[in-house]
Amino acid sequence: MIPFNKPFISGKELYYIADSVMKGSISGNGFYTKSCEVLLKKITLANKVLMTNSCTAALEMACMLINLEPGDEVIMPSYTFVSTANAVVLRGAVPVFCDIRDDTYNLDEAKIPMCISDKTKAIIPVHYAGQSCEMNSIMSIAHEHGLFVIEDAAQSVGAYQNGQHAGTIGDLGCFSFHETKNIMCGEGGALLINNPDFIKRAEIIREKGTNREAFFRKETDLYTWVDKGSSYLPSELQMAFLYAQLENLKLIIKRRRKALEYYQLHLKSLEDSGYIRLPKILSHNEVNYHLFALICRTNNERNQLIAYLSDRGVNSVFHYIPLHSSPEGKKISRIVEKSLPVTDKISECLLRIPVYYEITIEEQNYIISMIKEFFEAL
Ligand SMILES: Cc1ncc(COP(=O)(O)O)c(C=O)c1O
Numbered sequence: 001m002i003p004f005n006k007p008f009i010s011g012k013e014l015y016y017i018a019d020s021v022m023k024g025s026i027s028g029n030g031f032y033t034k035s036c037e038v039l040l041k042k043i044t045l046a047n048k049v050l051m052t053n054s055c056t057a058a059l060e061m062a063c064m065l066i067n068l069e070p071g072d073e074v075i076m077p078s079y080t081f082v083s084t085a086n087a088v089v090l091r092g093a094v095p096v097f098c099d100i101r102d103d104t105y106n107l108d109e110a111k112i113p114m115c116i117s118d119k120t121k122a123i124i125p126v127h128y129a130g131q132s133c134e135m136n137s138i139m140s141i142a143h144e145h146g147l148f149v150i151e152d153a154a155q156s157v158g159a160y161q162n163g164q165h166a167g168t169i170g171d172l173g174c175f176s177f178h179e180t181k182n183i184m185c186g187e188g189g190a191l192l193i194n195n196p197d198f199i200k201r202a203e204i205i206r207e208k209g210t211n212r213e214a215f216f217r218k219e220t221d222l223y224t225w226v227d228k229g230s231s232y233l234p235s236e237l238q239m240a241f242l243y244a245q246l247e248n249l250k251l252i253i254k255r256r257r258k259a260l261e262y263y264q265l266h267l268k269s270l271e272d273s274g275y276i277r278l279p280k281i282l283s284h285n286e287v288n289y290h291l292f293a294l295i296c297r298t299n300n301e302r303n304q305l306i307a308y309l310s311d312r313g314v315n316s317v318f319h320y321i322p323l324h325s326s327p328e329g330k331k332i333s334r335i336v337e338k339s340l341p342v343t344d345k346i347s348e349c350l351l352r353i354p355v356y357y358e359i360t361i362e363e364q365n366y367i368i369s370m371i372k373e374f375f376e377a378l
Helices: 013-022 031-044 055-065 082-089 135-145 196-206 212-216 236-246 249-272 299-311 327-332 341-349 361-376
Strands: 048-052 073-077 094-098 120-123 148-152 172-176 189-193 293-296 350-352
Touching: 013 031, 013 236, 031 048, 031 189, 031 236, 048 055, 048 196, 055 082, 055 148, 055 172, 055 189, 055 196, 073 082, 082 094, 082 327, 094 327, 120 135, 135 148, 189 196, 196 212, 236 249, 249 361, 293 299, 293 341, 299 341, 299 350, 299 361, 341 350
Parallel strands: 073 094, 073 120, 120 148, 148 172
Antiparallel strands: 048 189, 172 189, 293 350
16 A cells, blocks of 8 residues: 655654763753754744644634633635635634635635625735745735734745745744644644744743743743743654754655656646646745646546556545535634635545655656556546
8 A cells, every 4th residue: 555644754863862861850841852842943044933733722822812702704715625714713702714726726806895794804824735825915815904914834834925925924833743734743732923022921830821931041930821822832853853853854745746846747648638737836836745646537537547556555635625615614613705616626626646755666666657547537
């Protein structure tokens, strides 16, 4: 069976974990947490990086930082993972789902203005597959209407737009280091703080609402409860593992690029024949080769292809079920248009095929030949 994903181990993970244990403290904010923050700041040029225990946690922190309140609205795509919406809903606010573009599957910037109401407080662009949303347009809409921008850059470590790292353009950006991502530590994340006004409070929110960080910097005599917060700090064990991966970011992206370009080249004939659509990368975006998604002509064909590949030992998957049509989404969100046709179409027809660091040419050739066989038999 060719798996859909295989976590990559760079080699030094266990060494760094052992080192963190030997250092005598494995709770949060020690040597490896700070080392990851320094390295990520160097890579991204963000104003401040705070490691978190997931992207979900970083999104929740971001929504607390902008003081999202019951009744506020936040514009986001419906075509995203639940965490984007959950962070908003947990503050009592309402996700307003906007349709996506047909070429990048990212928030359609032209449709954002019609979603704005007098309750809108923020926009959360989700950078799908490590390809950034149209941030120039989104930032100018946000400035015009006085809205915050939180970038859901869960999939975008190592991805850029016009030379700017994803997650560093909005007020706040959120990364994921979940096992399925290019760089991972099982569960993990980071909050990028670009707007300096948020730095002090973000440290407090991450530390359960206490001034622990300032206390350890000897900036205050008392270690006490000063604001709302939660437990968003990862342990040193996670960060030691992650550090070994982060050191190899360039190598990992280079290898994944080779795998994705191979698919692109060898599946081109199927696109030319009109059977599928391949990913499009806009010229001002530098992607991180996170995933390879093709679009089939119909939902039926996509489902048949998944079954065909599965019968032949290839694990392929689809995602996401649009949030506006999910049971919880129907209860607590709102859409401005009658429907989100591009979201529905992409969700019904998108198929992801295996990509991982160690995928071999033989495995890729096999997957490509099975996909071709499927369409030739139609
Ligand atoms: C777009 C998006 N946002 C948020 C998340 C949540 O990330 P995490 O699992 O690190 O909480 C994911 C995870 O896959 C994601 O794809």
